[in-house]
Amino acid sequence: MLAKALSCGRQGIEGYTMRVEVDVRDGLPEVDVVGLPDAAVRESRERVRTALRNSGFTFPAAQITINLTPAEIKKEGPWYDLPIALGILAASRQAPADRLQQLLTLGTLSLDGSLGPVQGALPMLLAARAQGVRAALLPEQNARECAALSGIALYPAQTLKQAAAFLRGEEEIAPLPHLRYADIVEDVRPEVDLSSLRGQLAARRALEIAASGGHNLLLIGTAGSGKTMLARCLPGILPRMTEQEALETTVIHSVAGDVQSGLLTRRPFSAPHHTTSAVALIGGGRAAAPGEISKAHNGVLFLDELPEFPRQVLEALRQPMEDGVVTISRINARCVYPARFQLICAMNPCPCGNYGSRTRACRCTPHEVQRYLSRISGPLLDRIDMVVEMDAVEPDEVFSREAPAAEDSASVRARVERVRALQNERYKNEGFFCNARLPANRLEAACDLTKEARETLALCMKRLQLSMRGYARVLRIARTIADMAGEARVSAEHIAEAASYRGTNEKYWK
Amino acid sequence: MTREDMVWIWLSRVRGLGPGRARQLVEHFGGEEKLLAASEAELREKVGGVLAGNIWQAKNAEEIRQHVRGAWHCGQKIMTPASPEYPEALREIYDPPCALYYRGDVSLLRERGVTLIGSRRHTQYGARVTAQFSRELAQAGLVIVSGLAEGLGAIAHRAALDACGKTIAVLGNGLDVAYPAMLRPLQEEIAQKGLLLSECPPGTRAGRGTLLPRNRLLAALSEATIVTEAGEKSGTMHVVELAADYGREVLAVPGNIDSPASIGVNRLLRNGAAFALGSADVLEALGLAAEEGETAQETARASLSEEEKLVLEALALEPLSFDEIAARTKLSVSKLNSLLTMLELKGIIDQAAARVYATKS
Numbered sequence: 001m002l003a004k005a006l007s008c009g010r011q012g013i014e015g016y017t018m019r020v021e022v023d024v025r026d027g028l029p030e031v032d033v034v035g036l037p038d039a040a041v042r043e044s045r046e047r048v049r050t051a052l053r054n055s056g057f058t059f060p061a062a063q064i065t066i067n068l069t070p071a072e073i074k075k076e077g078p079w080y081d082l083p084i085a086l087g088i089l090a091a092s093r094q095a096p097a098d099r100l101q102q103l104l105t106l107g108t109l110s111l112d113g114s115l116g117p118v119q120g121a122l123p124m125l126l127a128a129r130a131q132g133v134r135a136a137l138l139p140e141q142n143a144r145e146c147a148a149l150s151g152i153a154l155y156p157a158q159t160l161k162q163a164a165a166f167l168r169g170e171e172e173i174a175p176l177p178h179l180r181y182a183d184i185v186e187d188v189r190p191e192v193d194l195s196s197l198r199g200q201l202a203a204r205r206a207l208e209i210a211a212s213g214g215h216n217l218l219l220i221g222t223a224g225s226g227k228t229m230l231a232r233c234l235p236g237i238l239p240r241m242t243e244q245e246a247l248e249t250t251v252i253h254s255v256a257g258d259v260q261s262g263l264l265t266r267r268p269f270s271a272p273h274h275t276t277s278a279v280a281l282i283g284g285g286r287a288a289a290p291g292e293i294s295k296a297h298n299g300v301l302f303l304d305e306l307p308e309f310p311r312q313v314l315e316a317l318r319q320p321m322e323d324g325v326v327t328i329s330r331i332n333a334r335c336v337y338p339a340r341f342q343l344i345c346a347m348n349p350c351p352c353g354n355y356g357s358r359t360r361a362c363r364c365t366p367h368e369v370q371r372y373l374s375r376i377s378g379p380l381l382d383r384i385d386m387v388v389e390m391d392a393v394e395p396d397e398v399f400s401r402e403a404p405a406a407e408d409s410a411s412v413r414a415r416v417e418r419v420r421a422l423q424n425e426r427y428k429n430e431g432f433f434c435n436a437r438l439p440a441n442r443l444e445a446a447c448d449l450t451k452e453a454r455e456t457l458a459l460c461m462k463r464l465q466l467s468m469r470g471y472a473r474v475l476r477i478a479r480t481i482a483d484m485a486g487e488a489r490v491s492a493e494h495i496a497e498a499a500s501y502r503g504t505n506e507k508y509w510k
Numbered sequence: 511m512t513r514e515d516m517v518w519i520w521l522s523r524v525r526g527l528g529p530g531r532a533r534q535l536v537e538h539f540g541g542e543e544k545l546l547a548a549s550e551a552e553l554r555e556k557v558g559g560v561l562a563g564n565i566w567q568a569k570n571a572e573e574i575r576q577h578v579r580g581a582w583h584c585g586q587k588i589m590t591p592a593s594p595e596y597p598e599a600l601r602e603i604y605d606p607p608c609a610l611y612y613r614g615d616v617s618l619l620r621e622r623g624v625t626l627i628g629s630r631r632h633t634q635y636g637a638r639v640t641a642q643f644s645r646e647l648a649q650a651g652l653v654i655v656s657g658l659a660e661g662l663g664a665i666a667h668r669a670a671l672d673a674c675g676k677t678i679a680v681l682g683n684g685l686d687v688a689y690p691a692m693l694r695p696l697q698e699e700i701a702q703k704g705l706l707l708s709e710c711p712p713g714t715r716a717g718r719g720t721l722l723p724r725n726r727l728l729a730a731l732s733e734a735t736i737v738t739e740a741g742e743k744s745g746t747m748h749v750v751e752l753a754a755d756y757g758r759e760v761l762a763v764p765g766n767i768d769s770p771a772s773i774g775v776n777r778l779l780r781n782g783a784a785f786a787l788g789s790a791d792v793l794e795a796l797g798l799a800a801e802e803g804e805t806a807q808e809t810a811r812a813s814l815s816e817e818e819k820l821v822l823e824a825l826a827l828e829p830l831s832f833d834e835i836a837a838r839t840k841l842s843v844s845k846l847n848s849l850l851t852m853l854e855l856k857g858i859i860d861q862a863a864a865r866v867y868a869t870k871s
Contacts, residue, residue, distance in 0.1 A: 199833050200833070201832060201833050201836050201843050202832040202833070202836075202843065202847065202865055204843070205843040205844060205847065356634060361633070361769070361770060361771070362633075363631065364631075365630055365631055365660065365661070366630065366631075366632075366660045366661050366664075367660055367690055367692065370692060389865050390865070391831060391865055391866070393833070456852070456855070459855050460851075460855060463854075463855050463857075464855075481844065484844075485844075492848075493845075493848045494848070495848075496847075496848035496849075496851040496852045496855070497844055497847040497848035497851065499851050499855075500847050500848070500850065500851040
């Protein structure tokens with residue numbers, strides 16, 4: 001008899017629905033899997049055979065043909081175990097076949113018949129929902145990441161036996177209660193709160209500007225000046241993720257197999273070590289897996305010790321930073337992963353780390369400093385809007401009782417959200433959404449400089465020897481600063497402050 | 511190129527014959543012409559067999575002409591003690607160079623100049639002070655002489671050029687060689703707008719044997735030597751010793767007593783060097799009066815807003831970090847950010863270190 005089970009697969013983050021067809025007929029006992037299965041799919045014969053027996057079912061001693069259709073797509077991964085097992089049950093009349101055609105099933109099996117989790121369940125279910133599937137049976141471990149999906153009934157199962165009983169109608173499984181996104185996003189606490197950062201008033205202000213306008217940020221400072229700490233505060237003051245953003249990000253993490261706690265509601269913070277390879281950063285490998293930049297999608301990519309990164313790794317960042325997506329082509333896979341992240345980098349000012357410090361003497365020659373700085377290419381620097389210098393805070397400053405309590409992330413975030421809303425309104429229908437993405441030809445119109453602002457800008461260009469790129473960057477930051485002040489026109493004061501984040505850059509890289 | 515010049519170039523190319531000995535030789539024979547006429551036996555009598563042999567061997571008019579042509583092809587000209595443009599200041603010393611290769615405006619050698627030197631490794635204070643002295647002295651019309659070394663030397667040249675002033679770089683390598691390579695653009699700019707000078711023929715690489723003799727030119731060429739920053743052991747101190755030997759003025763800019771980069775200058779001051787607390791001190795030492803009247807600084811200060819004055823008041827005593835200024839002035843961070851940039855743009859304050867601000871004197 002022939003049975004068809006509904007299931008789904010994916011390539012990268014693109015899911016698709018497919019069918020597992022099982023045919024059981026008299027003949028020499030053998031099992032054939034066709035439809036471009038990879039090794040993991042072919043191995044599922046052995047897992048299914050043992051799991052069926054250990055769950056108290058009989059594995060038919062007959063000629064079994066399993067076809068994965070559409071046949072032209074290469075099938076990867078072990079999550080066809082459950083549909084294959086249920087298909088065999090249905091084809092050998094141990095379970096009803098009709099229900100299996102409507103109910104999407106996926107899950108891996110262990111030999112004792114228990115169900116195991118699937119990598120990338122969320123993108124697969126998203127695709128299934130889009131194609132009109134209304135019910136799915138999935139391993140309990142994947143339930144949390146998918147719970148925010150509405151419009152599709154999700155039945156979590158623990159064992160093959162339970163799944164079969166559900167199919168037969170012998171046992172009811174309660175569908176997952178749908179979680180409303182607004183409820184779970186409410187009580188998101190930042191990983192590191194700004195209130196734990198002492199002093200560094202200028203750097204805090206810079207971080208808020210960067211968050212408000214989506215500007216990439218480079219922190220230059222001596223060892224122990226709090227660069228890493230500051231960077232870790234950034235996700236906490238960015239606006240809360242929208243449901244769409246949360247889904248996009250969770251999908252990528254789901255494919256990478258590191259979703260444990262359900263839908264990601266905190267903006268991701270990805271901090272690859274400087275020994276990371278280009279492939280690990282950008283994505284790739286045999287299966288074209290997402291890299292760190294995609295895991296930082298809608299969040300923050302933090303590169304600490306920037307000059308220590310191999311040049312070729314940093315160069316690989318340029319295209320994704322422009323496009324917001326990265327396309328990875330391999331012999332047997334071609335995937336497009338979103339990678340829209342805010343870049344924040346940190347570095348020492350020189351090899352010994354003390355150049356420019358007030359308290360410690362630098363013992364590097366100018367040549368050594370130059371060589372260290374020149375490890376970062378101009379094109380990458382061009383994509384970094386703001387440069388902020390930090391110096392270590394004196395211990396007595398940290399513990400001083402007079403120091404006012406620092407503001408916490410939540411109140412800063414409230415301001416940032418307001419400024420972002422302003423930009424969303426202004427750039428509606430323009431294809432970008434924040435000041436950092438403001439293209440050069442729209443700059444003048446969007447900034448609307450006052451007369452004094454024009455004069456100050458001209459003075460800046462002359463005194464700070466700004467390049468044309470530097471000029472555009474100052475304008476973008478000034479626009480953000482004006483937005484933060486709630487002003488429609490950019491004034492001289494805004495330009496002057498914006499120039500302070502650019503001036504230092506020109507000082508290091510002439 | 512006169513015959514006298516040719517004699518000096520000939521002597522400059524003899525192995526084992528230093529500039530001091532060469533001058534003695536010319537004086538002994540009573541002039542370049544007489545030396546040219548001397549026989550090998552007469553030479554041997556004066557300087558001994560080996561050196562006389564070397565001198566005799568190098569006496570080849572065609573080879574010397576070719577050398578001059580070679581230098582000319584590199585864009586370099588040669589002057590010798592027999593040339594009218596040869597600086598008088600160098601004739602005063604015991605061992606004036608037999609041949610000086612140069613590119614650029616040779617008339618700068620006739621003008622009054624000061625040597626501005628400091629160590630390669632420097633603090634931001636050193637950089638700031640060096641640039642300030644160089645700028646102000648260049649604007650006062652003096653020629654800034656330095657060694658085109660990385661660090662403070664390069665800063666001195668740069669500041670002089672930026673102030674549209676005149677500058678001479680004395681190199682310890684061939685003028686077609688850039689050492690360090692990253693200063694090549696600056697070297698080229700000095701060749702265009704100032705003067706490059708070297709005792710080394712084209713193609714010579716810098717080394718101990720060329721950099722040390724170079725120091726005597728730095729010391730001798732100008733009327734006064736100013737040291738802005740120097741550590742305990744430094745080539746800078748060598749120049750200072752020579753300058754004192756030649757009877758030139760030596761001025762030093764004091765630094766913090768606990769700063770390793772200023773140990774050398776502070777010791778100079780203890781040993782009797784003159785204090786250079788500003789360019790006026792240097793001008794005074796040279797017998798020039800500092801220009802009176804309101805400077806651009808003062809004009810700029812007169813038109814400040816109340817808030818800007820508040821910031822300057824806070825900075826009056828010592829450089830402060832951003833956080834410290836914020837704490838003292840009670841201004842908001844955004845306001846302070848733009849105020850500091852504006853003051854920087856107006857040239858009233860300067861960043862002494864990362865986010866540490868100081869008033870310019």
